[in-house]
Amino acid sequence: MIATVTTVTTTTTTVTTTASTTIVAGLGLLATLVLIALLVAKELAGAAVESSGSAGTVTLSRAVDRVLNVAIIPLLFVFGAIVIFKVLEVLL
Amino acid sequence: MERMLSIDEQNYHYSSSSQINIRKAVPRFLQIYAGIIPWVFLLGIIAAELAVGFWSVSIGMALHVILLIALLAMAVICWYYWDESSVENSHSRAVGQPVVSATDQKEQSANARMWALYSYRLYLGLTLAPLIRILSLSIPLGNIDPQYFFLIPGIPLLAAAFTAARLAGYRMSDIYLAVRNRKNGHNWKVQFAVLFLGIPLGFMEYAILRPDPIIPVLTVGSVVTASFILIIFTGLTEEMIFRGILKRSADDFLGERVSIIYVSLLFAALHITHLSALDVLFVFGVALLFSVIVHRTESLYGVVIAHGLTNINLFILGPHLFG
Numbered sequence: 078m079i080a081t082v083t084t085v086t087t088t089t090t091t092v093t094t095t096a097s098t099t100i101v102a103g104l105g106l107l108a109t110l111v112l113i114a115l116l117v118a119k120e121l122a123g124a125a126v127e128s129s130g131s132a133g134t135v136t137l138s139r140a141v142d143r144v145l146n147v148a149i150i151p152l153l154f155v156f157g158a159i160v161i162f163k164v165l166e167v168l169l
Numbered sequence: 170m171e172r173m174l175s176i177d178e179q180n181y182h183y184s185s186s187s188q189i190n191i192r193k194a195v196p197r198f199l200q201i202y203a204g205i206i207p208w209v210f211l212l213g214i215i216a217a218e219l220a221v222g223f224w225s226v227s228i229g230m231a232l233h234v235i236l237l238i239a240l241l242a243m244a245v246i247c248w249y250y251w252d253e254s255s256v257e258n259s260h261s262r263a264v265g266q267p268v269v270s271a272t273d274q275k276e277q278s279a280n281a282r283m284w285a286l287y288s289y290r291l292y293l294g295l296t297l298a299p300l301i302r303i304l305s306l307s308i309p310l311g312n313i314d315p316q317y318f319f320l321i322p323g324i325p326l327l328a329a330a331f332t333a334a335r336l337a338g339y340r341m342s343d344i345y346l347a348v349r350n351r352k353n354g355h356n357w358k359v360q361f362a363v364l365f366l367g368i369p370l371g372f373m374e375y376a377i378l379r380p381d382p383i384i385p386v387l388t389v390g391s392v393v394t395a396s397f398i399l400i401i402f403t404g405l406t407e408e409m410i411f412r413g414i415l416k417r418s419a420d421d422f423l424g425e426r427v428s429i430i431y432v433s434l435l436f437a438a439l440h441i442t443h444l445s446a447l448d449v450l451f452v453f454g455v456a457l458l459f460s461v462i463v464h465r466t467e468s469l470y471g472v473v474i475a476h477g478l479t480n481i482n483l484f485i486l487g488p489h490l491f492g
Contacts, residue, residue: 100226100227101309101311102309103227104226104227104230104306104307105307105308105309107227107230107231107234107307108303108304108306108307111234111237111238111303136249136252137245137249139252140244140245140248140249140252141245143248143336144241144244144245144248144293144336145241146332146336147241147244147293147296147297147300147329147332147333147336148237148241148296148300148329150325150328150329150332151300151304151325151326151328151329152303152325153325154324154325154328155303155304155307155308155325158308158309158321159307159308159309162309162312166312
């Protein structure tokens, strides 16, 4: 069981024994910033594929464009989850 | 990927002889440190997990983010050299370099391409390790029922695993998930026997960790729901990542024996946050056992269910029976 570390007090795999809203929010913010950086890099790479004439640049840009998907897809889910939890927190 | 990748059946592993063959196609730092870099990443992941567990969650998270970016960069570099290192690109001969026959040049180029492809697959697979921790730390789970703790980070993780497998060009049979494998069907009797390993292993891990139950009262509905979540989002996801994608890519890059140890160390490292040295040792042993089973049977199905049963006994039955 490895995917269960949380920053709140859990009954399973507690990492920090005190729930800290600031830490949770900070970690979510860091994940969102990483997502934004990766999306910017992917967009730039996509633009370079279309505009560059050099074969080497096209290959490199295509590599960046594709490889980044492995991190972008799960981080998009994290972003969505953060938004949903925040909205629910305000509504409930 | 523009071109469809497929597993080459040629027996290529990183070695001193292959180092000679990749010389023309890849940068110097990759030639020199090719065999060391995966171990450096393993040490980095251990350090990040130690930081999360014993020092500061924020610093541990930052280390995982750095590792993720470095692994993505390595995967990009290797993909680039896999795509670039073709026969057509190796015409030029530097001053002082011996004349190489066309056949040797072709062989060198083919080896360079295989090396770059296997490196790309390994680094792409390794990105899943820091992602596991980043996902589990950054999703706010404060008000969520404990039985869903495994579901919420599990969904993006499973998506990441399938994305990595697709980007690496793996078919289901390559990561031991085909309904019929190449050797002997699946030998379902063996797979059925393997899944029962989960029962004693779960109770043994419970004796080490003594966690609280994830469901407060045992009802049929809650047990079925929690068991389903544990089998799919811990059993399938973790086995697909470690014994599927990572073992397959490390087999090709490091060789089969070393890869079993490498992947088991990585799997154990991601249990450091349980804050129990005994549990890390136990998990390392279980990972070795599961890797050998997958290696012999070429199927993940038995260990997926065994892993799920381990966690069911650890988090549901163990606490209610012995707690």
